Amino acid sequence: MAKRIENLKIIGNKRLNNDFFILELSGNDKIPDFKPGQFAQVRVEGSPETFLRRPISIHDIDYERNTFKLLIQIVGKGTKTLSGLGIGDKLNLIYPLGNSFTVPFENDRILLVGGGCGVAPLLFLGKYLKLNGYNPDIVLGFKNRDRIIEFEEYLTIGEVFITTEDGSKGEKGYVTDHTVFSSHQYNRIYCCGPDSMMKAVAFYCQKNDITCEVSLENLMACGIGACLCCVVDTVKGNLCTCVDGPVFNINDLKW
């Protein structure tokens, strides 16, 4: 699929809580057939301190309205600037970039595991799976009940389990502590979240012989495989997160 560089119009900026917001963008031409796991390189205008583009996952797509959403966590100056954009403003994107989660086998019992900003690519993946006849379960981890985002959206896909670190909602602890891991049997897990969480999930999957793919968010400059800055150490040597990923099978990663 050809990559594009375009100025797209913002048609929505919805604040979810202190940390997260969703930008909705309207396609100029027909939006591409995104694959779950892909991302966009977003230009942040206005400050010499936000020099490089920001890689942001495709969160949700509405082909009928020809729009798509980016779920963004405010982590620094760049994402802070993006959070202040309004309806009608233009956003410059290079997209769609990266590979995608692989399609499961017909009878796979699937679990989506997300934490923090990791819930971003998993919503698109979950809706895609649902549309294609799969019934994934979802387990999401957050700091506390006020940080829970996109819960209702995930309910449209399948059963949703929640953990919070302080126990204010769902089970107390990290997402990897949830009893769903022991009470249910899965043979395919898709995971996105903080590094430590993905490593814990990968460890669990390797021990229990579960197929597992993770979506990485390494620092990157170009997003198209030219600068070689975003590499991850794999059994095939250093691979670019931007073109060989961001989705990797955990058996290929040398963590």
Add this chain to the structure above:
Amino acid sequence: MNLGFSIGDLQFKNPVLTASGTFGYGSEYDDFLEVSRLGGIVLKGTTLEPREGNRYPRMAETPSGMLNAVGLQNKGIDYFEKSIYPRILNYETNIIVNINGSYIEDYVALAERINKLEKIRAVELNISCPNVKMGGMAFGTNLDSAREVTREVRAVYSKKLIVKLSPNVTNIVDFARVVEEEGADSVSLINTLLGMSVNVEKMRPALSTVTGGLSGPAIKPVALRMVWQVANAVKIPVIGMGGIMDTSDALEFLLAGASAIQIGTASFIDPQISVKILEGIENYLIKKGFSDLKEIVGYINRVS
């Protein structure tokens, strides 16, 4: 309108080239622009043996720029000849290979191999990479080493030899003169400036290698000054680079004496910028009433 320039008898259709390590092998940019419109592309730094490069993190954003410490990750000359060279044959532009080594013998062996590749009409001798433990910048920051490696490569390489200079020296003009004396056909400058960044939250260096190469508009005034100095000191064509983000930046380098320019980090922000700058230069010449690029190269040095 004549936008061409030449290094000896090697003609370039226009002065806009892309810098090594920022443009892959060209195909990474096929979706965004017609690579063949460019005056030339300088391919990713190549070594004799495959190199994995440095550990992640190898990049840090800085005000108006970025640090990188990629460390010449590439699959080596065997892979290049077998798998990459056939892919670039269809580009109707000059393809330049950036060559690197830990020892002089590495550079020589590489130059001999590349001399046999018909499509490659020039090499860029990289004696200025700041991100490798051995070789690289060590050759480009010592006058005797710079002289020796240029001489040895010149002896085996019959096509156009461009030497890429390091800004991390006291007087870059000395290095330009030395490589010119040893038969370099052109010099390109500047490579990245050695820099560093500390991640305050994590309380550790931002790069796995601690130091790295600074690029982007942050270095442009330094690059421009060095290009101006060198252009006034040598007779061979100077290829200027360092923080060129738009047409105006490119014109500054040309007016200061660069015969051509390379676009580097800017391609990460806008993958189409090289072609936009090419169009911008042509429009500028038209607007100013010139019919040949050469009329503006070094213009500021001819007027008082």
